[in-house]
Amino acid sequence: DTEVTQTPKHLVMGMTNKKSLKCEQHMGHRAMYWYKQKAKKPPELMFVYSYEKLSINESVPSRFSPECPNSSLLNLHLHALQPEDSALYLCASSQDLRDSPLHFGNGTRLTVT
């Protein structure tokens, strides 16, 4: 069982919809991450939060908006997405910012119609 919980597991949304992906961890980790994974590809980093502050944004389009309400929660708000944004969105956390392995959730499978 993964210790990083993501909801929903699957999401289908139209291009005009607004939706949010949620991620939760209770391991006391202070760094949290959003990754995007296309089929048969490795994960690509989108955002990093450290101590609840956004520390890295990998030039992600503004239609993706991350939020870290507290040290255990990480959200990804979606608005006006394109079909090419369809992918598996993975959340991860790590104990600190150096050398710690990342613990991944099982992801949200997003389909944009």
Added chain:
Amino acid sequence: GDSVTQMEGPVTLSEEAFLTINCTYTATGYPSLFWYVQYPGEGLQLLLKATKADDKGSNKGFEATYRKETTSFHLEKGSVQVSDSAVYFCALGTGSNAGNMLTFGGGTRLMVKP
């Protein structure tokens, strides 16, 4: 910049065969090295790690040794099982005050047949 190169798959083996998945890296500084495994429909699970040269990571019968002289971190298992069928990702991590940045290889799909 940092990069990780893995052997392309799929790798198809019979049960109880010996497994090697090659991984080489290019990095500045002294990265940590990881192997992650992804089963169908799931996220990535950490399989093993090594944080410095000559360290050996091991877990569930899998092993990998951090070889600085050859910039490699090859994954091995002496006897694979059908349940090992998955995609395996080699990754290097360069921690900083901003986050533990992982650079992934392209992934290698392993299929084990009974």
